[in-house]
Amino acid sequence: MSDLLERLRGRGWRMTAQRRVVAEVLDGEHVHLTADEVLARATTRLPEISRATVYNTLGELVSLGEVTEVTTDGRAKRYDPNAHRPHHHLVCSRCGAIRDVHPDGDPLADLPASERFGFAVSGVEMTYRGVCPDCA
Amino acid sequence: MSDLLERLRGRGWRMTAQRRVVAEVLDGEHVHLTADEVLARATTRLPEISRATVYNTLGELVSLGEVTEVTTDGRAKRYDPNAHRPHHHLVCSRCGAIRDVHPDGDPLADLPASERFGFAVSGVEMTYRGVCPDCA
């Protein structure tokens, strides 16, 4: 946790109360929060924090590679603090709950050259869909 | 093409000029259009068509299983008329171009029970990312 703050400081991040709170919120619970949920949680610790700052900070964390954005529906993006361990997602079609999963195999290797159309392929995201035990 | 219109009529779809135009636009070019692009193309054939109608019609085609929605960025949904042949997508990180791809293997089988968390897993979407030849 303080790891994250250390890393950010080490990269020349100017440490402000707002950024610390946003980073702590994300790092605290390893769930996949929307920007609005991050804002809500941040607000309880730092009531004056603004929406723009939360969006800015999330954007910076993403470009620093500390969190990743996931879009599982067409709605709000979610922010995944577990960026250092590669993984995919399993999403409940009813309630939207998200779990991190680690499928076997190498999906990149499963895309033959004939199916690459000259693209320089660099990565792949997999989204498994299903119904979670609570919704079943 | 007229296949599609036939199928829809067979399912009790009331055939209107607007629905026909939307279906034809989608079925005509097998690319992945946004709702706004569908609207633009539809408008050239039927100038009075409204945005709401395009959204309604796209929504119906999706629930009939004739087209699928794909969200590759957090922006506009795209509509994929190639719903009857299962496939995944390869997206250019620079320009957003999308190609349909058919990877080897069975990604569903690659998710071990221990990684399913009690979900009834029903499907998986794979989005390959890379840079297309035009952008390279």
Next chain:
DNA sequence: TCCTACGATGGACCAGGTCCAAGTCAATAC
């Protein structure tokens, strides 16, 4: 040809997100 329920219209509205000018403050220099 008439009737009517289903579909289309357009304009208001909403959610998620971005932008910007002005004010604030963390970090450096002294």
Next chain:
DNA sequence: GTATTGACTTGGACCTGGTCCATCGTAGGA
């Protein structure tokens, strides 16, 4: 400790993609 300054924050306007709704129009059956 204080001054300085450029990076950061703020709040509100604005934008895009999408939905809703009251009203009007029309496809298709009788």
